[in-house]
Amino acid sequence: MAFLNVENITKSYARHKALNDVSLSIPEQSIYGLLGPNGAGKTSLIRIINQITGPDSGKIWFNNERLNPAHVEQIGYLPEERGLYKKMKIGEQALYLAQLKGMRRKEAGKALKEWFDKFDIMPWWNKRVDELSKGMAQKVQFITTVLHRPKLLILDEPFSGFDPINAKLIQSEIMQLQKEGTTIILSTHNMSSVEEICTHITLINNAKNVLSGAVKAIRDQYRTCTFEMEFNGSLTSFTNALGSGFQLISKHTHNEQHQIVRVKGPEPYKINDLLSAVLPFAEIISVKEVIPDMNDIFIKVVNNGITGPA
Amino acid sequence: MNKIALIIRREYFSRVKKRSFVVMTLLGPLLIVGFFMLVVFIGTQDNSKHVVGIYDEAGKYVPVQLKNKPDKGITYLRLSEPIGLQEFAEDHPELTEYVDITSKTINGMPVAMYYRDQIPGDKLINDLSEQLAVGFWAYRIQKDSIPLHDSVSVNGQADVQSLLNRYQKVEIKTFDALSEEGEEDMREAAWVGMGFSMLIYFFIFLYGVQVMRGIIEEKTSRIVEVMISSVQPFQLMMGKIIGIALVGLTQFAMWIILTITLITAVSVAMPDLNPGGIHSFEASAQLIDDPRALAAVASQGQNEMFELIFYRIQWPLLIGSFVFYFLFGYMLYGSLFAAVGSAVDSESDTQQFMLPLTIPLLFGLYITIFAMGNPEGDAMVWASMVPFTSPIAMMVRIATGTVGLGELLFSMGILASTFLFTTWVAGRIYRTGILMYGKKASYKELWKWLFYR
Numbered sequence: 001m002a003f004l005n006v007e008n009i010t011k012s013y014a015r016h017k018a019l020n021d022v023s024l025s026i027p028e029q030s031i032y033g034l035l036g037p038n039g040a041g042k043t044s045l046i047r048i049i050n051q052i053t054g055p056d057s058g059k060i061w062f063n064n065e066r067l068n069p070a071h072v073e074q075i076g077y078l079p080e081e082r083g084l085y086k087k088m089k090i091g092e093q094a095l096y097l098a099q100l101k102g103m104r105r106k107e108a109g110k111a112l113k114e115w116f117d118k119f120d121i122m123p124w125w126n127k128r129v130d131e132l133s134k135g136m137a138q139k140v141q142f143i144t145t146v147l148h149r150p151k152l153l154i155l156d157e158p159f160s161g162f163d164p165i166n167a168k169l170i171q172s173e174i175m176q177l178q179k180e181g182t183t184i185i186l187s188t189h190n191m192s193s194v195e196e197i198c199t200h201i202t203l204i205n206n207a208k209n210v211l212s213g214a215v216k217a218i219r220d221q222y223r224t225c226t227f228e229m230e231f232n233g234s235l236t237s238f239t240n241a242l243g244s245g246f247q248l249i250s251k252h253t254h255n256e257q258h259q260i261v262r263v264k265g266p267e268p269y270k271i272n273d274l275l276s277a278v279l280p281f282a283e284i285i286s287v288k289e290v291i292p293d294m295n296d297i298f299i300k301v302v303n304n305g306i307t308g309p310a
Numbered sequence: 311m312n313k314i315a316l317i318i319r320r321e322y323f324s325r326v327k328k329r330s331f332v333v334m335t336l337l338g339p340l341l342i343v344g345f346f347m348l349v350v351f352i353g354t355q356d357n358s359k360h361v362v363g364i365y366d367e368a369g370k371y372v373p374v375q376l377k378n379k380p381d382k383g384i385t386y387l388r389l390s391e392p393i394g395l396q397e398f399a400e401d402h403p404e405l406t407e408y409v410d411i412t413s414k415t416i417n418g419m420p421v422a423m424y425y426r427d428q429i430p431g432d433k434l435i436n437d438l439s440e441q442l443a444v445g446f447w448a449y450r451i452q453k454d455s456i457p458l459h460d461s462v463s464v465n466g467q468a469d470v471q472s473l474l475n476r477y478q479k480v481e482i483k484t485f486d487a488l489s490e491e492g493e494e495d496m497r498e499a500a501w502v503g504m505g506f507s508m509l510i511y512f513f514i515f516l517y518g519v520q521v522m523r524g525i526i527e528e529k530t531s532r533i534v535e536v537m538i539s540s541v542q543p544f545q546l547m548m549g550k551i552i553g554i555a556l557v558g559l560t561q562f563a564m565w566i567i568l569t570i571t572l573i574t575a576v577s578v579a580m581p582d583l584n585p586g587g588i589h590s591f592e593a594s595a596q597l598i599d600d601p602r603a604l605a606a607v608a609s610q611g612q613n614e615m616f617e618l619i620f621y622r623i624q625w626p627l628l629i630g631s632f633v634f635y636f637l638f639g640y641m642l643y644g645s646l647f648a649a650v651g652s653a654v655d656s657e658s659d660t661q662q663f664m665l666p667l668t669i670p671l672l673f674g675l676y677i678t679i680f681a682m683g684n685p686e687g688d689a690m691v692w693a694s695m696v697p698f699t700s701p702i703a704m705m706v707r708i709a710t711g712t713v714g715l716g717e718l719l720f721s722m723g724i725l726a727s728t729f730l731f732t733t734w735v736a737g738r739i740y741r742t743g744i745l746m747y748g749k750k751a752s753y754k755e756l757w758k759w760l761f762y763r
Contacts, residue, residue, distance in 0.1 A: 014758055050539040052745070069542075077539040081747075083532030088324065099316050100540040144536075 003028035009058035018044035020207040033198035034187040073102035076150035091125035101148040191295040226290040233282035321553025339568035359383040363405040372445035420481040442480040503709025518647040525651030543741035639701025645736035652743030674699030697728035
């Protein structure tokens with residue numbers, strides 16, 4: 001069952017259309033990647049879900065209810081451009097933000113202490129934000145986003161500004177929150193993080209939803225029957241064995257007898273078909289199907305403006 | 311806790327705890343009292359020359375010689391004939407002031423002193439007042455044949471009181487001989503009102519700019535997007551405006567308390583600075599045995615000093631109106647300052663939008679300064695009605711008692727409803743502006759923001 005349903009959202013600003021009839025459905029407990037080039041409309045969509053701005057038309061359903069201001073307390077939002085009150089002490093500030101999300105001061109204090117212990121930043125409690133480094137402030141900001149245990153977590157470029165160690169820490173926290181039942185929307189350019197943690201994605205380009213679905217299904221859709229094989233044997237006899245319909249995309253010859261090749265077969269060719277064809281002529285060392293990564297798909301879809309196979 | 315209350319709380323405490331707030335709160339009363347003492351000091355340094363023509367209607371109300379005071383530059387001339395105001399103004403260049411003593415004066419009405427070029431200072435008024443007091447007393451004693459000692463020896467407060475009254479300074483009111491006849495000179499009351507006008511002007515500016523700065527800070531530190539994902543932009547804006555208003559009221563209340571404390575302390579420690587001090591001479595010696603009377607004299611001395619301030623002005627009305635006009639004037643401008651803050655990326659970009667806010671405010675102040683001598687004139691009446699100037703102009707009219715209740719309520723009503731309108735406008739600009747970065751907003755754009763969904 002979808003936790004958040006976005007139906008036919010359209011939003012225009014004075015000079016351009018930010019979202020054009022965008023629909024998407026975000027399953028409960030998914031980590032949902034919102035991808036797209038800069039200016040595609042991701043932030044506009046996120047702001048509409050956060051009720052910071054209203055759509056021109058369209059509806060949003062939050063947990064089977066029409067999205068309304070009461071839902072604000074069940075949403076945690078980490079914007080891309082983020083910051084805190086510079087002159088305010090961290091502990092006090094985190095308490096303030098938690099109270100604005102509807103937490104009681106005492107309960108917020110308790111939860112904060114746990115998070116500060118977990119991130120090992122208890123000594124910062126009475127420091128002012130302008131005394132912290134950017135990465136430190138980001139950690140605090142992440143905590144304030146998740147402190148009130150939102151059902152829906154919206155993270156806009158959550159890894160930017162973190163060093164690799166802290167990015168890993170944040171990533172594992174995100175996955176932990178998902179396990180505990182949180183639905184997470186992740187807007188990012190970082191394709192490797194999409195592959196690592198997203199279960200579903202939507203690709204937005206030019207204000208439109210151009211590609212949506214589970215990560216695995218999308219990658220399957222973009223399979224091109226391309227295989228990479230490493231073998232000992234003659235390249236000529238190998239290509240002869242392939243027969244017609246095959247394309248040799250690339251070859252890398254170590255010596256006369258050791259080859260690494262990439263071949264593209266006619267659809268719907270399977271790895272087993274390839275193996276049975278070349279098995280008598282080559283001593284196979286390794287074989288794998290070359291599946292396009294999200295980066296390839298992203299570039300392909302955005303450049304061609306095509307929506308891919310149905 | 312209600313979200314807007316949380317915002318108000320943060321805005322309030324984050325400012326009240328600042329060192330600059332504490333410094334201002336302590337410094338303000340020192341400046342006020344320092345200014346007050348400076349005025350008194352300048353009053354004693356007055357080296358103007360006065361030739362006062364005095365006509366005594368019956369020729370007997372002041373049966374003593376008025377002493378000239380060459381050291382103070384004061385000369386008194388007894389006139390044998392009364393002169394009209396026109397005549398005084400045009401045909402008597404040798405006189406700087408003209409005083410007409412009538413039977414009304416002797417029965418407790420203030421003495422009227424007309425001036426031509428220069429408003430008489432406290433030096434002249436105090437001196438004449440003392441001399442006339444002696445003169446009037448002498449007249450009474452002659453008329454009622456009361457021996458001086460008897461009036462004191464009679465047991466009973468009434469007699470002591472009546473003696474004291476005779477010793478009191480005679481009240482002198484000054485009028486411009488050239489202005490409309492009979493028009494009372496309300497300059498003292500007007501100055502008190504002016505003080506409040508200035509205070510409102512500064513408070514609106516000081517705290518309006520704080521609203522603007524606070525919003526620019528939220529915008530540049532980028533916390534604003536997090537904030538408005540939790541609360542409505544309007545709540546955030548109003549929370550800030552109200553929180554800062556409370557800071558202003560706190561400061562004002564502290565200033566009043568500290569100033570009163572300080573003035574009391576100063577006048578106890580340095581009675582010489584008290585220009586309305588006790589002017590009687592033998593009487594003080596005679597009264598010294600009667601502590602009750604002495605206390606009365608002492609307190610009366612002080613009341614002289616503040617006579618105007620404490621009795622002529624309707625303080626509850628003035629203070630109440632001050633709070634109203636400060637709050638609504640500040641909120642009117644504060645909401646517009648908020649809109650400006652939301653439309654820019656940094657404080658250096660604010661100029662083009664500040665101008666339309668600064669001009670009416672300055673205009674209100676200038677009108678009030680130039681027209682304060684004539685608080686019933688058209689300029690002041692209009693300025694006290696137009697909501698962008700009324701918080702400043704109305705203070706003078708209230709202090710001088712030249713505004714009717716109906717007129718006052720009408721002006722307040724206009725101000726309050728304009729505030730609602732500007733807040734609506736500001737709210738619309740604000741919610742769009744706070745999320746706009748990088749591009750410089752134009753007026754045309756602000757206008758469009760008003761009608762965004």
